[in-house]
Amino acid sequence: MNYMPGTASLIQDIDKKHLVLLRDGRTLIGYLRSIDQFANLVLHQTVERIHVGKKYGDIPRGIFVVRGENVVLLGEIDLEKESDTPLQQVSIEEILEEQRVEQQAKQESEKLKMQALKERGLSVPRADTLDEY
Numbered sequence: 001m002n003y004m005p006g007t008a009s010l011i012q013d014i015d016k017k018h019l020v021l022l023r024d025g026r027t028l029i030g031y032l033r034s035i036d037q038f039a040n041l042v043l044h045q046t047v048e049r050i051h052v053g054k055k056y057g058d059i060p061r062g063i064f065v066v067r068g069e070n071v072v073l074l075g076e077i078d079l080e081k082e083s084d085t086p087l088q089q090v091s092i093e094e095i096l097e098e099q100r101v102e103q104q105a106k107q108e109s110e111k112l113k114m115q116a117l118k119e120r121g122l123s124v125p126r127a128d129t130l131d132e133y
Contacts (some may be wrong), residue, residue: 010035014035022066027051031045056085
C-alpha cells in the first residue's frame with residue numbers, strides 16, 4: 001500500500017486539471033502545478049466558473065495562487081467526461097448579469113424575511129457581527 005499522508009498524496013495530481021471550490025463560494029478550474037505542506041495551490045490556465053441555474057460562464061484568470069485554508073473542495077476533472085454537461089455555456093457578460101439579478105432577488109427575499117421577523121418581535125444578528133461573539 002503506497003499511502004502518503006496529508007498533502008503529499010496530491011503529488012500524483014500535479015499537471016492534471018482540477019476543480020477547486022473556495023470558502024467564499026467561487027469555483028476555479030485549472031491545471032494543478034504546485035502544492036505545499038499547507039495545501040497552498042498554484043493553478044495554471046485558470047478560469048473562474050460562475051453557475052446560475054442551468055447556465056455557466058468562464059472568466060479567464062491565468063495563474064492563480066490559492067491559500068490552503070480557503071480550499072473547501074479539490075477534485076480532478078475527467079477530461080473525457082468534461083464536455084458531457086447538462087449546463088449551457090453563455091458569454092461572460094450574460095452570466096454576470098444573471099448572477100447580479102439572482103443576488104438582487106436573494107437580497108430582496110432576505111429583506112422581506114428580516115421585516116417579517118421584526119414585525120413578530122424577533123431579531124436576528126447581522127451576518128457581519130457574528131464573528132464578534
